[in-house]
Every structure is written in structure tokens, then in C-alpha cells.
Amino acid sequence: MNSMASLMRLPTQFFSGNQFKGLAGPILIILILSMMVLPLPPFLLDLLFTFNIAMSVMVLLVSMYTMKALDFAAFPAVLLFSTLLRLSLNVASTRVVLMHGHTGPDAAGKVIEAFGHFLVGGNFAVGVMVFVILVIINFMVITKGAGRIAEVGARFMLDAMPGKQMAIDADLNAGLIGEDVARKRRTEVAQEADFYGSMDGASKFVRGDAVAGLMIMVINIIGGLVVGVVQHGLDFSTAGTTYTLLAIGDGLVAQIPALVISTAAGVIVSRVTTEEDVGRQLTGQLFSNPQVLFLTAGIIGLMGMIPGMPNLAFLLIAGALAWGGRALLRRKPPETAERGAAVQVAQTPAAEAAAEASWDDVAMVDPLGMEVGYRLIPLVDQSQQGELLGRIKSIRKKIAQEIGFLVPVVHIRDNLEIKPNSYVISLKGVEIGRGEAFPNQWMAINPGQVTGNLPGTPTTDPAFGLPAVWIDGSLRQQAQIYGYTVVDACTVMATHLNHLIQTHAAELLGRQEVQQLLDQITKAEPKLTEDLVPKVVSLSTLHKVLQNLLDEEVSIRDMRTILDVIAEHAPTIKDATELTSMVRLALGRAITQQLFPGDAELQVIGLDASLDAVLQQAMTSSSGIEPGLADNLLRQTQAAITRQEQIGLAPVLVVQHSLRVLLARFLRRSLPQLKVLSHAEIPDTRNIKITATIGGRA
Structure with a gap:
């Protein structure tokens, strides 16, 4: 019994909830194919034609009440299925018309009979004209316009995608949104592009449906004449009247829903996204100004007074417009007015509040910012496999691990005022670095010992000032053989940013x-x-x-x-x-280890004893360093640094602890690459060797 009860519950469970919704598509396809192959009785045709009309009205109403296009994202698929349904109904009705049309006007069902007789008064000439007019309206006006709007919308949506993705990534880097919100917004951007692209293609279905309806009508008329006269022995006049009215009814019952669906497509693609549906937009914007209604009422009223015009109709419309304008004036709140000697000011409280400045109008500068030219947008756009945002995240993580704090996020924006391939790095709104990058090229940096020259655009490495050249990707391997350091454009920008962040870490x-x-x-x-x-x-x-x-x-x-x-x-x-x-x-041990890894001997720059004594005396007397001594000190320090770099040693100056602060401040301005240590900061376990000496002569 339990097993029997379980089996009885299976159909209910299978056809319930989302599982039943999932079967709607396959069932609809099977029905469409069945209607194209199997003969249908007239009563079933009436049901299906009625369902087609109802569905088209539902689609139009749904499109009217949507707030934005993505609220009806299934519309391109609905457009396809409704077109296939109409065509399959045309095939099924054509079969019935040709097989049983000789029996009378209701041979293909009451719906086709009603459209063929009641709507056009049984006059097949009028029916043909109405049908052709409907086809022209659908094909030449609504479908063509909606298709053009969808095409332009898809193009502009694709062009705007990089900017939208950059805005999302900037908000994510700034911490304004989380990863889930950013992922949802990226998905919405992609869905909008897919929707308008699909609408551009789906509009071709409606255009083809209009052409097919016209051809099916011609086939029904010609085929009906042949079948009625040859097979059923009807005279030409009777066969022409019977089959033409059936063909007109069949065409109208299909083209009217097609016109409704096309109108829905036009509504979907032509509306501007706001917080209101189309109905509220129309009534709120078209009938919201009483002056417009009064002026229109006056013009229509004057036209209604012209002799020979339908005075009653014109005057009724003019009266209705005037009444509407008066009702709007009554609903509007009274405006406050202040009259001065020469100026009259009328403002509502809302307008005054809107004009008043607030703290929200104060825009704070970004601690770290980067502006890129439009040709560099692909490097920061993840939808185009841009790697720079990922590199920046890695840089922030690496710097946090190295120097001990998390630097602020980098806000990236596009700037049309700079060169297309340029980028600008700013600190607290002030430019601290600028460079150029070429996304499809590589920078070959000359470290000082290369064996050949490369064709390309000469430049300078923006991070360290080394000579370099921009080359094509085909020369990358050759450049490496010559001894160049070859990096891509994204690495150039990331390295430059990393260097500037470390240089200005104290300000950050x-x-x-x-x-x-x-x-x-x-x-x-x-x-x-x-x-x-x-x-x-x-x-x-x-x-x-x-x-x-x-x-x-x-x-x-x-x-x-x-x-x-x-x-x-x-x-x-x-x-x-x-x-x-x-x-x-x-921190002496850590500082020494940072400059001289391992336990090797410290080969450093030292001070001559006489210079040491002069500097000690200057500190004691607080008189400062004399200008001549300062120039000589700078010149000799620069020479010592050059010697150190030539033999591959770090430019480190070791002095007495009391002199370290003085020399570090003085030399850092002109020689930022020099590091000044005191003897007290070096561990006793490390040996020191003086490889260059700074003399004390002025």
C-alpha cells in the first residue's frame, strides 16, 4: 500500500512548482510542431487562436508595466515562441481551409469566420486592404523602428560596458560595495548587453512573420480557388468569395496578435529606464503641465468654430482638455512668492532645499588615484581580460606584507583629456607620476649590458628611469637574447605604481x-x-x-x-x-638585513676622519654645514655612490650615530638612493669593510 501511495504521489510531485515550469518550454515546442503536422479540428483552432490573442495582450501589458528592460529579460524568447505559434496556426488553418473551405465560412472555426465577416463586413476587397495595411504598419513602421532602436541600443550598450565595468571595479576597490554586489552588477551589465543584442536579432522574426503572413494569404486565395473550382466543382465567383474571406480571416487573426507583439517589442526597447512604468511615464509627463492643456484646448476650440468642421467633436475635446488643465491647477500646491523692488522670486520649499549647498557637495580627494587614456581601458577592464586590477590587488597585498600597513585602494578612472596611451598616478589629488603604455607592445628595458639594438619607439622606464624601447611582440625573444628585460604594458604600469607607493609610503x-x-x-x-x-x-x-x-x-x-x-x-x-x-x-638587525641579506661582509661608504670631526663640530655649535662644505660633500658622495654601483654594491653610508640624522636629511634630498646607517645600528656579528671614503676638503 505504501508503494502504491508513493506511485500515486509521483505525478503530483513531478508536475508541481518549478518542475512544471521547466516543462512549459518543451510542451510548447511539441504543440507547435504538432500543429504543423497533425490536422486540427475547428474547435481546437478556435481555442488556439484565442490563446494566441490572449498571450499577445498579456505580453503587451507586461511590457507596459516593467520598470526596466531586464525585468522582462525573457522577451526575445517570448517573441520567438509567439512567432512560431502564429506560423504553426497559419499552417494548421491553411490545411483546414483548403480541405473543408467548400463547406462554408465556418469551416476553419468561428474565430476565422468572425474576423472574415464581422470585422470587414463580409467584403473581401475591404478585408484585403485592411490586411495589407496591417502588414505595412507592422513591417514598415513598428518592427523596423523597434529593430533599429534595439540595434543602436546594443551598440551603445557594448560601447558603455568598459566604463560600467570600471565603475564597478572602482567601487569595489574603494570598499563601497562588496564582492557579491559587484558580481551582481557585472552580471546585470552583461545581461543588458545580451538582451539588446537578442532583441536586435529577435526583431527579424517579426519582420519575417509579416512577409510570411502576406505569402500565406496569397497561397490560401490561389490554392482555395484551385481546390474549390477543380476538386469541388464550385463556380469561380463562389470559390473566390468563400476562400478569399477565409484567407482574410486567417490572415487577420494572425496579424493582429503580431501587431500587438511588435508594439510590445517597441515599448520594451524604446522606453527610458526610470522608477515608473510606461503608463505612469506617459500620463505623468504628457498630461502634467496645465499650460499645455489650456493652449491645446484653445487651438482645438478655434478649429472647432470653423464652418464645415465637425464642431461637436472638436468642442468636446477642447472642453475635456480645459477641464483637465483646471483640475491640475487645483491639485498643485500654492507657491510662495517674495516680491522685491525690482525682482520677483517664486520658489517652492523643495526647490529651495534642492538649491541649498550641503556637505554632500564636498568631494574628498582620493588618497591614491590613477587616470588612464581611452586606449588603456582594456588593461583595466576585466571583461576584456584586463590584468591591471588584479596586479594592483597583488601590489597592495605585497606592500602590506613588506612595510607593515595596508595602503589605501587605488581609484582608477578614464580621462579623455590625457593622451590615449598615457596614464597619470596621483597622491591626494596631486600628480606624482606619469607614463605611457601600449597594450599590444612590449617594453624592452636596457639594464646596461645589452649586445644589440632593437627597432621600435625609444622611451624611458617610468619607474627607474632606465633607457628602454617599445617593441612588437614578434621581437620579444630577440630582445631577451640581446640582454634586454622585456615586460608587457600592464607590468610597466604596475611596477611604476608599486615604486611610487613605496616611495611615498610615509604620506600614505x-x-x-x-x-x-x-x-x-x-x-x-x-x-x-x-x-x-x-x-x-x-x-x-x-x-x-x-x-x-x-x-x-x-x-x-x-x-x-x-x-x-x-x-x-x-x-x-x-x-x-x-x-x-x-x-x-x-631595529638595527632588521635594517642591516634588509640592505645586506645573509651574513656577508658589509662593503659600505665611510667618512674621512677630518670630515667626521668637522661635522661633529657643526652639530655641537648648531651652526649647520657651510655652503662650500655642503657642495663638496654632495659631489664626493655622488662619486662614491657611482663607484659602489659600478662594482655592484649597495650605496650605503655608515657614520657615527650622532651624525646619522643630520646626514640622512641632508643627503636624501639630492641622493634618494643613498641609505645612511649608524655604527650603533649594525650588529656586532657583522663585519664592515670601507670600499669608498668621502673626504673632508671644501
Whole structure:
């Protein structure tokens, strides 16, 4: 019994809910094919023709009540199925007309008879004219216009896709939306493009349906004459009248739903997306101005007074328009007016509120921004396999792991005012870097020891200033053989951005980032930050110490050591520069390891003893470095750096701890590649070798 009950429940479960909806498409296809092959009785034809008319009306109403095109995304498929249904009904009705048309006007059902007799008064000449007019309206006006709108809409939608994708990615990078929302918005953009592309193609079905309806009508008339006269012995006049009226009824019962469906297609593709359906748009925008109604009423009323015109009809319409305008005036709230000596101002409260400025009008500058020319849009558009956004995410993650804090997101925008292949990198709204990139070419960078020249566009590596050349992809392997470093356009931009971020890391570290660092440390080690900020040291002082470290490219990943040193010395040392020196002493091993990996000997630049003494005296007297000594110091330091780079050594200057801050500040302005260490920062386990000396002569 249980098994029998289960079997009885199977059909109910199978045809319930979404499973039944999934069968609607296959069932409709089977019905359409069956109507083309199997003969149908007149009563079933009446049901199917009625269903076709009802479905066309439903489609039109649904299209009228949609807020945006994607609300009726199934419309192209509905258009296809409705066209196939009409054509299959034409085939089925043609079969019945030719086989049984001689029996009378109701041979193909009551619906065809009603359209053939009642709608055109039984006059086949009038019926033919009405049918041809309907075909022309459908084919030449509605379908052609809707198809053109769909074609232009698809073209503009495809052109706008990169900009929309960039906007979504920019909002995602800015943290304004989550990954799920971004994925949903990307899907909607793709669906809009697919919809308008499908509508462009689906409009061809309706055009073909109109042509097919005209041909089917001609076939029905000619075929009916042949069948009626030859096979059934009817006279030519009787056969012509009978079969022509049946053909007209068959054509009209198919073309009227086709006209309705075409109108729905025009409504779908021609409407502007708003928060209102088409009906509200029409009534709200067409009949919302009482002045328009009054002027129209006046014009129609004047025309109605002309002798020989249908005065009653014109005056009735004019009266209705005037009444509508008066009703609108009564519904409108009274406007407040202020009259001055020479100026009259009338504003509603809503207008005043709209004109008033607010804090929402203040646009904050982006901490990090990149503007690209239009030819570089494919590099930042994920729908076109652009890799730059992924590279930027990797850069932010890599920098966070290396220097110890998360840099702000990079807001990317297109800019038509810059060159097509140019890009601009800005920091807090100010340009800090600019370059050019060519998406379909490669940059061959000359590291200094290449064995040949390459044809291409000479340029300079934007990140490090090395000579380079833009080459075609076919020369990539040859460039590598010559000793060039070959990178693509996306890598050029990403490397440039990475270099600038590391160079300006101190400016990117704001008070908010410092507070986020403290919050992260508090979660892991609450005792470390307990009572430190602001009781022991202020947030501003901590911020300045961290910026000083980043200025000299010292990582702040070891926040435990940094906070320990500050907690120890902050009660007695309030100056951020002195606190930075104390922190550097504690981080000396990490700083040395960063400049000289492994345990190799430190081959560095040193100061001549006499110069050391002069600088110590200048610090003691607070008189500063004399101009002549400063010029000589810069010149000799530059020569020492050149010697170090020629033998492949890092440009590092080692001085006494008391001189380190002075020389670091002075030399960093002109020689940013130079790193200044103090002897106290170098671990005792590392050996030092002076490979170049800076003399002390002025």
C-alpha cells in the first residue's frame, strides 16, 4: 500500500512548482510542431487562436508595466515562441481551409469566420486592404523602428560596458560595495548587453512573420480557388468569395496578435529606464503641465468654430482638455512668492532645499588615484581580460606584507583629456607620476649590458628611469637574447605604481591607518597597547615616528619592538625624531638585513676622519654645514655612490650615530638612493669593510 501511495504521489510531485515550469518550454515546442503536422479540428483552432490573442495582450501589458528592460529579460524568447505559434496556426488553418473551405465560412472555426465577416463586413476587397495595411504598419513602421532602436541600443550598450565595468571595479576597490554586489552588477551589465543584442536579432522574426503572413494569404486565395473550382466543382465567383474571406480571416487573426507583439517589442526597447512604468511615464509627463492643456484646448476650440468642421467633436475635446488643465491647477500646491523692488522670486520649499549647498557637495580627494587614456581601458577592464586590477590587488597585498600597513585602494578612472596611451598616478589629488603604455607592445628595458639594438619607439622606464624601447611582440625573444628585460604594458604600469607607493609610503600612512594598526595589535596582544596611547605617547607622535621610519624605507612590520621602545623612552623623550633614532637602534638587525641579506661582509661608504670631526663640530655649535662644505660633500658622495654601483654594491653610508640624522636629511634630498646607517645600528656579528671614503676638503 505504501508503494502504491508513493506511485500515486509521483505525478503530483513531478508536475508541481518549478518542475512544471521547466516543462512549459518543451510542451510548447511539441504543440507547435504538432500543429504543423497533425490536422486540427475547428474547435481546437478556435481555442488556439484565442490563446494566441490572449498571450499577445498579456505580453503587451507586461511590457507596459516593467520598470526596466531586464525585468522582462525573457522577451526575445517570448517573441520567438509567439512567432512560431502564429506560423504553426497559419499552417494548421491553411490545411483546414483548403480541405473543408467548400463547406462554408465556418469551416476553419468561428474565430476565422468572425474576423472574415464581422470585422470587414463580409467584403473581401475591404478585408484585403485592411490586411495589407496591417502588414505595412507592422513591417514598415513598428518592427523596423523597434529593430533599429534595439540595434543602436546594443551598440551603445557594448560601447558603455568598459566604463560600467570600471565603475564597478572602482567601487569595489574603494570598499563601497562588496564582492557579491559587484558580481551582481557585472552580471546585470552583461545581461543588458545580451538582451539588446537578442532583441536586435529577435526583431527579424517579426519582420519575417509579416512577409510570411502576406505569402500565406496569397497561397490560401490561389490554392482555395484551385481546390474549390477543380476538386469541388464550385463556380469561380463562389470559390473566390468563400476562400478569399477565409484567407482574410486567417490572415487577420494572425496579424493582429503580431501587431500587438511588435508594439510590445517597441515599448520594451524604446522606453527610458526610470522608477515608473510606461503608463505612469506617459500620463505623468504628457498630461502634467496645465499650460499645455489650456493652449491645446484653445487651438482645438478655434478649429472647432470653423464652418464645415465637425464642431461637436472638436468642442468636446477642447472642453475635456480645459477641464483637465483646471483640475491640475487645483491639485498643485500654492507657491510662495517674495516680491522685491525690482525682482520677483517664486520658489517652492523643495526647490529651495534642492538649491541649498550641503556637505554632500564636498568631494574628498582620493588618497591614491590613477587616470588612464581611452586606449588603456582594456588593461583595466576585466571583461576584456584586463590584468591591471588584479596586479594592483597583488601590489597592495605585497606592500602590506613588506612595510607593515595596508595602503589605501587605488581609484582608477578614464580621462579623455590625457593622451590615449598615457596614464597619470596621483597622491591626494596631486600628480606624482606619469607614463605611457601600449597594450599590444612590449617594453624592452636596457639594464646596461645589452649586445644589440632593437627597432621600435625609444622611451624611458617610468619607474627607474632606465633607457628602454617599445617593441612588437614578434621581437620579444630577440630582445631577451640581446640582454634586454622585456615586460608587457600592464607590468610597466604596475611596477611604476608599486615604486611610487613605496616611495611615498610615509604620506600614505595616515592617522586612520595608525589607529587600525593599533586595533589589530590590541586584538592579538592587548597588554602591549594598554595605556600606551594616549597616556604615554600621543597618537600624533606615534604617527610621526612611523612616518619617519617609512621615509627612510624602514619596514614597520615589527610593531611589537616599535611599541616596546616607545613605551620605554616616551616618558622622558618627547621629540619624534629622537624617538625614531631609538627605534632604529632596536631595529638595527632588521635594517642591516634588509640592505645586506645573509651574513656577508658589509662593503659600505665611510667618512674621512677630518670630515667626521668637522661635522661633529657643526652639530655641537648648531651652526649647520657651510655652503662650500655642503657642495663638496654632495659631489664626493655622488662619486662614491657611482663607484659602489659600478662594482655592484649597495650605496650605503655608515657614520657615527650622532651624525646619522643630520646626514640622512641632508643627503636624501639630492641622493634618494643613498641609505645612511649608524655604527650603533649594525650588529656586532657583522663585519664592515670601507670600499669608498668621502673626504673632508671644501
